[in-house]
Amino acid sequence: MERRVSSLSQGQRLLAAIMITDAVGFSTRMSVDEERTLRLIDRDLTLIGDICREFGGTVLKSTGDGLLIYFLSAVEAVSCGLEMQRRLIELADGLEPEQYLDHRIGIHLGDILVSEQDVMGNGVNITARLQTYAKPRGLCVSRTIYDVVKARLTLHATFLGPLYLKNIEEPVPAYQLALQAEDTEPGPHGSEDHTCTLPMTTEALLANAVRALSTHTHSLRIKKLVFATYQQAWENDPKVLEQFDLRVLLLSLRDRYPALADLEVQLKRVVVGLNRQDIYSEVTDAILKQLQPWYGRSLFQNPDGAESGFTQLTVRSVEDQCQAVADQFDHSPDALRLRKLLHCICYGGWENDPSRLNQIYLPALIQQTLSVAPKPQDLRYRLGRIVKHLNRRQQYTRLANQIVVGFQPLYQSQPGALPDATALVEATALAESLEPSGPSGGSEGSYTTLTSLAGPEQPADLTTLHGTLSHPLGTGHEHGGPRRDRSSLFDLRGDIIQYANPLRAKILLYSCLHGPFGYTSQDWSNLNRRTLNDLLEQTFEYCPTYTDLDSKLSIIAHCLGRAGDGGQVASAITQAMRAYYPQDPNVPLEPLSPMGADAPSQPHPPAAGRELTSLGDRPAMVARSSA
Amino acid sequence: MNARELLDAYARGEMDFKGKTLVGIDLAGADLIGANLVQADLENANLMLAFLTRVRFRQANLSKARLGGANLNQADLSAAMLRDADLHGASLQGADLRSADMTLADLLDANLTGADLRNADLSGANLTGACLRGANLRQENRKYATNLRGAKLHLADLRGTNLSGADLAYVDLSGANLSEAVLRDANLKGANLQGALLRNANLSDVDLSQSCLESADLTHCRLPRSNLSGANLNRTSAKGADFTEAVMALAQMDDCNLADSRFSRADLARVNLRRSVLTKALLVETYLGRADLTDANLSEAILERAEISSTTLANVVLTGATMPDGTIHG
Numbered sequence: 001m002e003r004r005v006s007s008l009s010q011g012q013r014l015l016a017a018i019m020i021t022d023a024v025g026f027s028t029r030m031s032v033d034e035e036r037t038l039r040l041i042d043r044d045l046t047l048i049g050d051i052c053r054e055f056g057g058t059v060l061k062s063t064g065d066g067l068l069i070y071f072l073s074a075v076e077a078v079s080c081g082l083e084m085q086r087r088l089i090e091l092a093d094g095l096e097p098e099q100y101l102d103h104r105i106g107i108h109l110g111d112i113l114v115s116e117q118d119v120m121g122n123g124v125n126i127t128a129r130l131q132t133y134a135k136p137r138g139l140c141v142s143r144t145i146y147d148v149v150k151a152r153l154t155l156h157a158t159f160l161g162p163l164y165l166k167n168i169e170e171p172v173p174a175y176q177l178a179l180q181a182e183d184t185e186p187g188p189h190g191s192e193d194h195t196c197t198l199p200m201t202t203e204a205l206l207a208n209a210v211r212a213l214s215t216h217t218h219s220l221r222i223k224k225l226v227f228a229t230y231q232q233a234w235e236n237d238p239k240v241l242e243q244f245d246l247r248v249l250l251l252s253l254r255d256r257y258p259a260l261a262d263l264e265v266q267l268k269r270v271v272v273g274l275n276r277q278d279i280y281s282e283v284t285d286a287i288l289k290q291l292q293p294w295y296g297r298s299l300f301q302n303p304d305g306a307e308s309g310f311t312q313l314t315v316r317s318v319e320d321q322c323q324a325v326a327d328q329f330d331h332s333p334d335a336l337r338l339r340k341l342l343h344c345i346c347y348g349g350w351e352n353d354p355s356r357l358n359q360i361y362l363p364a365l366i367q368q369t370l371s372v373a374p375k376p377q378d379l380r381y382r383l384g385r386i387v388k389h390l391n392r393r394q395q396y397t398r399l400a401n402q403i404v405v406g407f408q409p410l411y412q413s414q415p416g417a418l419p420d421a422t423a424l425v426e427a428t429a430l431a432e433s434l435e436p437s438g439p440s441g442g443s444e445g446s447y448t449t450l451t452s453l454a455g456p457e458q459p460a461d462l463t464t465l466h467g468t469l470s471h472p473l474g475t476g477h478e479h480g481g482p483r484r485d486r487s488s489l490f491d492l493r494g495d496i497i498q499y500a501n502p503l504r505a506k507i508l509l510y511s512c513l514h515g516p517f518g519y520t521s522q523d524w525s526n527l528n529r530r531t532l533n534d535l536l537e538q539t540f541e542y543c544p545t546y547t548d549l550d551s552k553l554s555i556i557a558h559c560l561g562r563a564g565d566g567g568q569v570a571s572a573i574t575q576a577m578r579a580y581y582p583q584d585p586n587v588p589l590e591p592l593s594p595m596g597a598d599a600p601s602q603p604h605p606p607a608a609g610r611e612l613t614s615l616g617d618r619p620a621m622v623a624r625s626s627a
Numbered sequence: 628m629n630a631r632e633l634l635d636a637y638a639r640g641e642m643d644f645k646g647k648t649l650v651g652i653d654l655a656g657a658d659l660i661g662a663n664l665v666q667a668d669l670e671n672a673n674l675m676l677a678f679l680t681r682v683r684f685r686q687a688n689l690s691k692a693r694l695g696g697a698n699l700n701q702a703d704l705s706a707a708m709l710r711d712a713d714l715h716g717a718s719l720q721g722a723d724l725r726s727a728d729m730t731l732a733d734l735l736d737a738n739l740t741g742a743d744l745r746n747a748d749l750s751g752a753n754l755t756g757a758c759l760r761g762a763n764l765r766q767e768n769r770k771y772a773t774n775l776r777g778a779k780l781h782l783a784d785l786r787g788t789n790l791s792g793a794d795l796a797y798v799d800l801s802g803a804n805l806s807e808a809v810l811r812d813a814n815l816k817g818a819n820l821q822g823a824l825l826r827n828a829n830l831s832d833v834d835l836s837q838s839c840l841e842s843a844d845l846t847h848c849r850l851p852r853s854n855l856s857g858a859n860l861n862r863t864s865a866k867g868a869d870f871t872e873a874v875m876a877l878a879q880m881d882d883c884n885l886a887d888s889r890f891s892r893a894d895l896a897r898v899n900l901r902r903s904v905l906t907k908a909l910l911v912e913t914y915l916g917r918a919d920l921t922d923a924n925l926s927e928a929i930l931e932r933a934e935i936s937s938t939t940l941a942n943v944v945l946t947g948a949t950m951p952d953g954t955i956h957g
Contacts, residue, residue: 490824
């Protein structure tokens with residue numbers, strides 16, 4: 001242990017699990033009773049330091065009311081954090097609140113850099129910010145940590161979604177960890193969720209339903225089906241699904257389909273397009289059974305008249321805001337590309353013709369985007385799926401982030417309880433406002449179907465629209481398309497080295513197979529003996545499914561950090577390897593047209609993709625299939 | 628000039644480091660995009676994972692330099708000395724490597740897509756797994772040819788490359804992909820092409836004597852007038868391949884798929900073709916003296932004027948075949 005510290009003090013970098021503790025309300029307590037608070041913090045920090053050493057951690061410095069600690073194991077770090085809270089709570093047991101201090105703990109995996117006087121590094125900053133998201137007596141850990149430890153420890157975790165931390169560029173997905181299971185579940189009176197302004201009893205019924213559905217044996221399938229009905233796109237990746245809260249999805253669905261019978265129709269419509277109809281019929285029944293009590297109650301207590309007046313008001317202000325955002329986008333040097341992305345969200349196809357793009361009235365397009373993606377996470381999800389299939393991914397990722405940031409004020413202004421109710425009205429209003437300026441004839445269907453969201457009388461139109469929407473985003477194309485043969489990997493290698501440095505790709509794959517590359521001469525000689533071809537073959541063996549590959553590579557890329565240029569390399573590799581993985585039998589949700597329902601296993605006609613191929617920014621998938 | 632001075636100067640906007648002596652300099656991971664290092668002496672320099680796109684290294688000395696993972700896309704390395712350099716996993720897309728001396732260089736898994744390698748010396752270089760698609764290795768005249776003698780090209784991606792007249796004698800091309808490649812007049816004597824992919828490749832007039840093509844894929848490969856004497860072609864898949872006028876004496880061709888292939892006027896003296904499939908093959912005027920065709924399938928093959936009087940034909944299927952005298956076998 002001592003050796004590690006001394007080697008660190010020479011200004012070296014070290015990848016470690018970083019922990020920061022913090023006493024809740026320390027300054028306030030100091031101002032009230034300085035002497036006692038100092039005595040308490042001294043006692044607590046000594047205890048924390050002792051426990052940390054028991055778990056093999058190393059205290060780097062004290063912040064006055066907390067400690068900065070690092071561990072060489074994520075599992076140790078999390079077990080230690082839980083043990084700290086347990087012992088601290090024991091100490092406080094039965095005492096008056098002014099006789100003890102509560103602590104928050106944040107943990108993240110990252111590089112630490114020890115300079116002469118101080119400890120630095122982006123990882124330390126992130127940990128410090130994460131700590132503020134922990135509940136008193138709880139932990140907040142980044143997803144990187146959570147993914148590493150979840151298999152080894154029994155945790156009571158609540159996913160917080162990607163957190164936008166101050167001064168940290170990229171969002172950090174994180175989890176809250178609690179000692180007891182009760183802490184994580186929203187109790188019937190749980191009013192911590194600020195977006196919830198619904199009457200308590202209705203909320204309690206929903207909470208019951210959510211709890212029953214998420215502990216159901218088919219909980220993942222339930223989530224998939226609910227998500228598919230909501231987003232009109234099939235998603236199998238548990239990581240993506242994780243980012244959507246079942247409760248929020250159900251609330252949005254109820255907004256769209258106010259009666260249980262409507263919901264039933266929609267669920268069944270999705271199920272007929274699936275290959276495992278029997279299982280999913282069961283799943284449908286389970287969902288309907290659990291939701292019945294909740295649908296029995298009215299959602300809103302205010303009379304209808306008041307509600308519509310209220311939403312009408314929002315529409316107007318939303319229009320103004322859309323105008324502001326549109327101005328901001330139009331002044332961006334990438335104005336045209338931003339339009340392309342928004343156009344793709346709203347209409348599905350990739351439009352490259354500048355004259356047609358510039359004809360579009362941007363504020364209306366933005367408003368339409370809002371109705372397609374009523375929540376920030378919807379927007380992020382849709383942008384993510386589009387960007388994934390573009391060849392200039394890096395550039396468009398930056399632009400997608402620009403859009404997310406630009407849309408923030410729009411989402412913030414939406415009244416929390418009624419986001420989707422307003423979205424419907426917006427869509428209707430938008431349909432009218434767009435009619436004269438929009439391209440004539442054929443596209444009319446999309447407007448009418450947007451309004452039909454409100455009622456079930458035109459369900460066919462609705463699904464057709466979303467079918468085309470999800471189409472270029474990959475569901476059908478990707479999974480219906482031919483799989484590649486693993487016996488010859490020349491094409492795969494070519495695809496990888498076109499977008500990633502060959503050596504970095506090898507280092508990443510090697511790290512995935514044999515543990516993080518340490519740049520030692522031993523590591524180098526091992527790497528020199530393996531070809532990229534060997535490493536790819538071994539990776540196929542090591543990662544039996546695509547999901548497995550995706551998560552393993554992104555975790556190891558995270559561990560290698562900046563030095564490995566991991567993120568971009570990992571995505572280039574996963575993107576290229578995807579076509580070599582067998583089609584998931586659970587996947588094919590064809591575009592939900594009436595035709596699709598009849599023949600769900602038919603691959604997509606290539607024509608839809610071909611119209612995209614002739615132009616510059618074409619989706620990578622299409623490019624490959626034509627090669 | 629040391630690394631710090633050089634990087635500071637570059638940060639100030641200086642680009643010209645022409646002819647500087649930078650022996651053994653450590654610039655690992657450095658960003659020197661577009662710098663002028665013409666005629667610089669960088670022997671033994673460490674440039675691992677450095678960003679060197681469009682850097683001008685013309686006539687620079689990079690012998691024994693460490694350039695692993697370096698990004699050298701569109702760099703000018705013409706007439707540079709890269710003898711024994713480490714270019715493992717380097718990216719050299721579209722780089723100018725004309726007349727570069729890359730003797731014994733390590734180019735394992737390097738990306739040489741579209742690189743210009745005319746007159747480059749790659750003798751003894753390790754190009755295992757390297758990608759040379761669209762690279763230019765064309766021989767302009769006798770004195771201006773890419774030298775690949777003794778190079779390792781195992782698993783290399785050479786699809787569509789022009790290797791006409793290249794000297795590839797005794798080169799290891801096992802598992803390499805040469806589909807659509809042009810190798811006219813190339814010297815592949817004694818080369819190892821085991822398991823190589825040669826679909827639609829052009830190997831006319833090539834010397835492949837004593838080479839090993841075992842289990843190679845020669846589907847629709849063109850080999851007219853090539854010399855395959857003593858070559859090992861066992862278990863090749865050569866459907867529709869063209870061996871017209873090839874010299875194949877003593878070649879091993881057991882268990883091959885040679886359906887629809889053409890052997891007109893070829894010399895197949897003492898060739899082993901046991902258990903091979905030759906359905907609908909064209910064998911007009913082919914010389915099959917003492918060839919062994921035991922258990923071969925020659926149904927619907929055309930053997931007009933072929934010399935088969937001393938051929939071993941035990942258990943051969945000749946259904947519908949046109950025999951040397953013009954009759955159809957019953």
